[in-house]
Amino acid sequence: MTGFGPKHPHMPNPALQEEVSEFIESHPFVSRDQGYIDFLEMYAGGATVNWLSLDLGPTIIIFGFTVTTEWLNDPAGDALLAQGRYFRFAEVRIQPEHIPTSIGLSYAWDTMEGQPRGIYRQLNHLEYKPPYAWYCETFLEWLDRLVTDPMHY
Amino acid sequence: MARTEWQDLMSRFASLGYAMVGYGPRHPELPFPELQAEIDDFFAENPLLKRDQGYVDFLEMYSSAYVEWPSKDFFALIYGFNPGANIYIPRPDESLIEGHGFFRFAELGLGPVEEDDSVGIDFAWDITGERRDGVYRQITTMADYDGDWRNIPYIWYCETFIEWFERLVIGPAELLK
Numbered sequence: 572m573t574g575f576g577p578k579h580p581h582m583p584n585p586a587l588q589e590e591v592s593e594f595i596e597s598h599p600f601v602s603r604d605q606g607y608i609d610f611l612e613m614y615a616g617g618a619t620v621n622w623l624s625l626d627l628g629p630t631i632i633i634f635g636f637t638v639t640t641e642w643l644n645d646p647a648g649d650a651l652l653a654q655g656r657y658f659r660f661a662e663v664r665i666q667p668e669h670i671p672t673s674i675g676l677s678y679a680w681d682t683m684e685g686q687p688r689g690i691y692r693q694l695n696h697l698e699y700k701p702p703y704a705w706y707c708e709t710f711l712e713w714l715d716r717l718v719t720d721p722m723h724y
Numbered sequence: 725m726a727r728t729e730w731q732d733l734m735s736r737f738a739s740l741g742y743a744m745v746g747y748g749p750r751h752p753e754l755p756f757p758e759l760q761a762e763i764d765d766f767f768a769e770n771p772l773l774k775r776d777q778g779y780v781d782f783l784e785m786y787s788s789a790y791v792e793w794p795s796k797d798f799f800a801l802i803y804g805f806n807p808g809a810n811i812y813i814p815r816p817d818e819s820l821i822e823g824h825g826f827f828r829f830a831e832l833g834l835g836p837v838e839e840d841d842s843v844g845i846d847f848a849w850d851i852t853g854e855r856r857d858g859v860y861r862q863i864t865t866m867a868d869y870d871g872d873w874r875n876i877p878y879i880w881y882c883e884t885f886i887e888w889f890e891r892l893v894i895g896p897a898e899l900l901k
Contacts, residue, residue, distance in 0.1 A: 572744040572745060572746045572747075572787075572788070572789075572806050573744065573745065573747075574742075574744050575743055575745070580753075581731060581735075581753055582731065582735040582738045584735075584739050584741070584743070586741055587741070616742060619744070619806075621806070621807045636742065637792065
């Protein structure tokens with residue numbers, strides 16, 4: 572499922588423009604990635620795919636401006652901030668064939684100035700949880716990898 | 725209904741704000757054919773529900789849809805085939821078959837849930853074949869709730885899914901009328 576932003580290609584919802592713009596302006600690290608800005612302006616509510624509960628594939632949630640994905644404009648402002656600096660924008664949960672429990676992948680922007688630009692990733696497993704590490708350059712590169720092989724980690 | 729009319733209707737749904745819509749096997753722009761078998765199974769098990777072509781078209785094009793306002797003043801769920809994000813028809817958390825032979829296909833909430841002035845509205849199809857065709861409505865107010873919503877009857881509401889949907893996209897209070 573996807574949401575509808577002010578620049579959605581077929582069903583635009585201009586009413587969300589102010590909220591999306593406010594979010595982009597108040598999160599300067601977002602403005603560095605045009606692909607992510609385009610995604611928010613087109614799909615706003617984010618996107619969800621949920622097959623893990625049915626053992627049919629991964630669960631993917633790209634956060635947006637809806638209640639059922641994580642709420643990007645969280646008024647408290649820190650619900651999506653991990654370790655005081657990584658702003659989470661998506662998560663993926665997969666069930667690899669060779670392990671009994673699922674693995675979670677969190678994807679985030681580094682809000683700290685002076686760090687390499689791009690997308691950072693953290694692997695969450697029952698037994699280990701390494702720190703966030705740089706993953707790829709841009710949102711579109713990340714999305715392309717995700718849809719090409721959602722089970723990759 | 726023509727494709728452009730569907731697009732117009734869904735645009736108005738999106739304009740309710742904070743909407744999410746799925747992708748069915750006949751989605752006008754991004755079809756997801758893998759869902760067709762699941763939808764076919766659903767209608768094979770519930771052949772009477774195929775009488776409303778608008779409902780069939782909705783599920784095959786958009787699979788499911790919902791709106792949920794962050795203020796909690798309004799939500800609308802049209803159940804379908806997107807697990808996790810909405811009521812998933814093949815494996816719902818609770819039975820969608822209600823007493824006296826109704827299949828619940830959508831629900832709305834007006835006002836913060838569990839506050840006295842909140843209202844819940846469920847919509848259903850008759851699955852007995854013994855009632856008039858069309859959409860049936862059950863209105864539950866917290867003030868009147870006696871602990872068992874099954875005591876509240878479904879009353880015939882309108883002829884078709886499209887007519888129902890047209891009313892929904894006017895705004896939250898329209899379906900109370």
